[in-house]
Amino acid sequence: MSKEPTTEVVQGWIDGAVDVLHRTVLARAVRAWDVFVYSSLYITSIAVIEGWLATELLGLEPNAALAIIGLITFSVYMNDRIADADTDRVSNPAQVAFVRRHQGGLFALAAGAYGLAVMLGVLGGPAALVLTLLPGVFWVCYALDYFSAVTDGVSRLKDIVVVNTVVVAVAWAMTVTFLPIALASQPVSAEVWAVFAFFLSRDFVHTEVPNVPDRFSDARIGVDTLPSRYGLVTTRRALYVLNLATLAFVATAMSDLFASRATTVALVGGLCYSLLAVGLIGRWSREDRLGTLSELEYPLLFLILVI
Amino acid sequence: MLSGPAVAYALWASTGVGFAAALVAWRARAEPGGVPLAAMFGGQVVWSVALLFQVRADGLASKVFWEEITWIGVVVIPVAWFVFAVEFTGHDRYITRRSVAALSVVPVATVGLALTSQTHDILYAETTLTSVRGQAFLSREPGVWLWVIAGYSYVLGAGGAVPLLGLVQRGVTVFRGQGVALLVGTLTPVASNLLYLGGFVPNPALDATPVAFCVSGVAFLLAVLWFRLFESSPAPCQHARQYLLDQSHDGFLVVDTHDTVVEINDAAGRIFATDTTTALGRPVSALGAESSIFRHDAEPPTDPFRGEHTDTTYDVSQTRLTNSRGRTVGTVYLFRDISQYIRTQQRHQVLNRLFRHNIRTQTSLIMGYADSATRGDTAQNLEKIRDSAAEIEDFSTETREILDIFDREYASPEPARLSAVLDEAIAETRARYPSVSVETEPVPADVYVDDSLESVFKQILSNAAEHVDRAEPAVSVSIDVDGDAVSTRFTDNGQGIDPYERSVLERGAEDPLEHGSGLGLWLVKWGAEVVGGDVEVTNSEAGATVRVSVPRLSNRAAVDGESSSISGEHGSTCDYY
Numbered sequence: 001m002s003k004e005p006t007t008e009v010v011q012g013w014i015d016g017a018v019d020v021l022h023r024t025v026l027a028r029a030v031r032a033w034d035v036f037v038y039s040s041l042y043i044t045s046i047a048v049i050e051g052w053l054a055t056e057l058l059g060l061e062p063n064a065a066l067a068i069i070g071l072i073t074f075s076v077y078m079n080d081r082i083a084d085a086d087t088d089r090v091s092n093p094a095q096v097a098f099v100r101r102h103q104g105g106l107f108a109l110a111a112g113a114y115g116l117a118v119m120l121g122v123l124g125g126p127a128a129l130v131l132t133l134l135p136g137v138f139w140v141c142y143a144l145d146y147f148s149a150v151t152d153g154v155s156r157l158k159d160i161v162v163v164n165t166v167v168v169a170v171a172w173a174m175t176v177t178f179l180p181i182a183l184a185s186q187p188v189s190a191e192v193w194a195v196f197a198f199f200l201s202r203d204f205v206h207t208e209v210p211n212v213p214d215r216f217s218d219a220r221i222g223v224d225t226l227p228s229r230y231g232l233v234t235t236r237r238a239l240y241v242l243n244l245a246t247l248a249f250v251a252t253a254m255s256d257l258f259a260s261r262a263t264t265v266a267l268v269g270g271l272c273y274s275l276l277a278v279g280l281i282g283r284w285s286r287e288d289r290l291g292t293l294s295e296l297e298y299p300l301l302f303l304i305l306v307i
Numbered sequence: 308m309l310s311g312p313a314v315a316y317a318l319w320a321s322t323g324v325g326f327a328a329a330l331v332a333w334r335a336r337a338e339p340g341g342v343p344l345a346a347m348f349g350g351q352v353v354w355s356v357a358l359l360f361q362v363r364a365d366g367l368a369s370k371v372f373w374e375e376i377t378w379i380g381v382v383v384i385p386v387a388w389f390v391f392a393v394e395f396t397g398h399d400r401y402i403t404r405r406s407v408a409a410l411s412v413v414p415v416a417t418v419g420l421a422l423t424s425q426t427h428d429i430l431y432a433e434t435t436l437t438s439v440r441g442q443a444f445l446s447r448e449p450g451v452w453l454w455v456i457a458g459y460s461y462v463l464g465a466g467g468a469v470p471l472l473g474l475v476q477r478g479v480t481v482f483r484g485q486g487v488a489l490l491v492g493t494l495t496p497v498a499s500n501l502l503y504l505g506g507f508v509p510n511p512a513l514d515a516t517p518v519a520f521c522v523s524g525v526a527f528l529l530a531v532l533w534f535r536l537f538e539s540s541p542a543p544c545q546h547a548r549q550y551l552l553d554q555s556h557d558g559f560l561v562v563d564t565h566d567t568v569v570e571i572n573d574a575a576g577r578i579f580a581t582d583t584t585t586a587l588g589r590p591v592s593a594l595g596a597e598s599s600i601f602r603h604d605a606e607p608p609t610d611p612f613r614g615e616h617t618d619t620t621y622d623v624s625q626t627r628l629t630n631s632r633g634r635t636v637g638t639v640y641l642f643r644d645i646s647q648y649i650r651t652q653q654r655h656q657v658l659n660r661l662f663r664h665n666i667r668t669q670t671s672l673i674m675g676y677a678d679s680a681t682r683g684d685t686a687q688n689l690e691k692i693r694d695s696a697a698e699i700e701d702f703s704t705e706t707r708e709i710l711d712i713f714d715r716e717y718a719s720p721e722p723a724r725l726s727a728v729l730d731e732a733i734a735e736t737r738a739r740y741p742s743v744s745v746e747t748e749p750v751p752a753d754v755y756v757d758d759s760l761e762s763v764f765k766q767i768l769s770n771a772a773e774h775v776d777r778a779e780p781a782v783s784v785s786i787d788v789d790g791d792a793v794s795t796r797f798t799d800n801g802q803g804i805d806p807y808e809r810s811v812l813e814r815g816a817e818d819p820l821e822h823g824s825g826l827g828l829w830l831v832k833w834g835a836e837v838v839g840g841d842v843e844v845t846n847s848e849a850g851a852t853v854r855v856s857v858p859r860l861s862n863r864a865a866v867d868g869e870s871s872s873i874s875g876e877h878g879s880t881c882d883y884y
Binding site: 075079107108110111112114115116118119122123125126129 | 319320322323324325326327330331352356359360
């Protein structure tokens with residue numbers, strides 16, 4: 001004798017299915033995203049997109065520079081996360097736990113990645129090789145106490161406000177701008193310098209925004225950043241000024257360099273998005289997401305330019 | 308893309324492997340050998356990259372330029388390898404800025420000569436372009452300096468291999484594995500370079516040694532992964548051996564078959580009152596008159612050794628050292644301090660005598676007097692029984708005091724004013740023996756001694772009061788302070804201490820046929836020894852003199868002591884309230 005299922009029973013089935021879906025698919029997706037972020041693959045993807053944008057702005061065909069940029073980014077950020085595992089324990093415990101659990105394998109991958117990047121860099125000749133080594137050299141200078149060892153009065157670059165961010169921004173802006181040029185054996189023109197200036201500004205913002213949630217741990221270990229030294233309001237205002245100055249630069253100087261007006265519009269759109277992201281500093285409780293939100297400027301630009 | 312011979316691809320691969328290996332080594336830069344190993348692979352990367360660019364370059368000038376750059380990497384490798392091997396095997400005391408600078412003189416000169424090679428023929432006698440299978444290669448005739456740097460590099464390479472060979476001979480599997488992996492990683496490029504220098508390679512215009520470093524990189528990575536290269540370092544072993552040798556309380560003396568001192572630690576240096584660095588390399592006879600018994604072929608010592616420069620007694624063991632063929636190469640003498648053991652043995656002898664002889668004698672007397680009492684004359688026998696019982700009680704009291712003194716042996720000193728200690732002892736003696744007269748010189752107020760000396764002083768004064776056979780026994784006390792030593796001299800007006808008792812005391816031991824009559828003098832002797840002093844007994848016409856010499860203590864410790872602080876066994880301070 002069959003019995004018709006009641007509404008409650010059907011609702012129970014649906015709830016069960018949703019629960020199973022939540023525990024399997026969604027939980028795995030969240031875990032996969034965490035691994036993507038913790039293993040530096042997320043920032044690597046952002047860097048590759050940045051490299052692609054650079055080749056587009058420079059009017060080049062995508063070349064081995066994109067692979068080199070990705071490999072270097074993965075290696076440097078992975079090394080940085082391993083080296084900073086102790087200091088990041090408070091601000092980012094889940095990431096530190098992941099890094100510590102897979103430390104040996106992640107470091108081997110990071111070392112192999114940089115080795116592969118150097119091999120690819122050699123193909124482009126001496127200039128490409130130097131540019132490939134540049135982020136690694138800057139990272140070492142940035143993170144280690146080399147300059148203090150040489151001159152007692154000079155602090156570790158990582159500890160000096162603004163300088164620490166400029167060092168990181170210069171390293172990445174030089175690599176993403178000049179590496180595609182070197183591999184394509186193209187001359188360094190005024191357009192190239194303009195693109196470099198643009199990425200210098202963007203990388204400064206994208207480096208300083210993630211310092212917001214880290215301001216307390218940075219202050220504890222004596223690392224001066226805009227948020228840890230001057231607070232959130234001053235940081236927000238400073239980044240507003242930089243974004244507006246870049247906007248003016250793009251709208252005036254750079255618009256003449258690009259053949260397509262759409263490119264200029266895309267860059268302006270990206271900068272407006274960055275202004276919005278920076279505006280959330282000190283106004284949004286999920287500070288740990290600010291860095292990701294700011295870096296999404298590149299995928300946004302990528303989408304606008306592709307479309 | 309890259310074009311050219313296969314060796315160019317191999318160089319290309321070696322760049323990546325070398326760079327990854329350098330990063331892995333750099334990560335372990337805090338470990339012994341981490342930095343030089345990273346430098347070695349860094350040098351290999353520079354060599355590979357510059358050679359690759361040289362192969363790909365067009366024209367003589369361009370090829371010469373990159374050839375010169377290769378030297379920056381080439382010369383780093385042997386120096387870094389040697390420093391790595393020395394540091395990794397725990398001999399890092401030889402690696403100083405000065406020694407590294409000295410090792411770098413020839414390499415730096417080589418780079419200078421390479422960068423100016425177009426202006427002289429010291430490094431290269433002639434430079435031309437040669438064609439191999441249609442591709443242009445640089446052909447350079449070696450100059451004099453090329454053989455200098457080649458020889459220098461091989462000397463450093465061999466020098467670095469020596470300590471690593473020591474690792475291979477170790478019984479520890481992980482260290483042996485490390486040694487083998489590192490030696491394989493070293494020998495491969497060496498073999499490649501030898502083949503190139505000997506002209507046994509298919510392309511004599513190209514030194515493919517950097518390619519061989521691919522094997523080095525892989526061997527090194529295997530050493531890291533399989534043999535935990537930087538996680539189980541043999542470096543502490545060398546330091547531990549030296550530490551144990553230097554810090555041991557036992558003395559070590561090693562003489563070779565020519566009776567030359569080849570090893571001596573600080574403890575042995577103190578035994579012979581010599582500086583160890585002075586003694587090393589000198590004949591063993593230079594250590595003193597008694598050192599002849601420590602020749603390499605001397606009979607094993609049978610008696611305890613008491614050196615002329617120390618009061619300590621040592622048990623000396625002798626061990627012959629033999630090489631792998633069983634031939635004697637030297638002799639090790641181990642000096643173990645047995646002073647404490649001997650002191651304990653002496654105490655056991657005396658206490659054994661006390662129970663075995665004195666108490667048994669008194670017990671026999673008591674039993675005899677008791678038998679007599681049962682047969683009559685009760686009152687007199689009971690009096691004697693009481694005297695014997697009192698004697699036993701005195702033994703018991705003295706034994707208790709002696710045990711208290713022994714308990715102080717390992718305790719921290721408890722400073723007290725000498726005047727207070729002396730006054731206390733005199734007051735108690737006067738109370739117990741009213742007839743005795745004690746005269747004391749003024750005692751300086753700032754002289755502190757261990758407060759356990761009070762028992763010693765009381766015993767000396769009691770002995771005088773009991774044994775001086777005069778109606779008015781008198782004792783005079785004088786103090787002599789000499790630097791860190793304090794001597795307290797007690798002189799009585801008696802007939803002197805029995806020479807037999809003195810001789811037993813001076814010998815420091817008793818036996819069943821030769822022993823003292825009581826415990827008093829032993830208490831005095833041990834009481835002084837426990838606080839680091841000694842006792843001297845002399846007789847004169849005036850009477851007996853007992854001189855107690857002890858170390859003078861700091862008054863600061865006394866002030867601390869007033870709040871009843873003592874040091875715990877781990878150096879902590881426990882307050883007693």
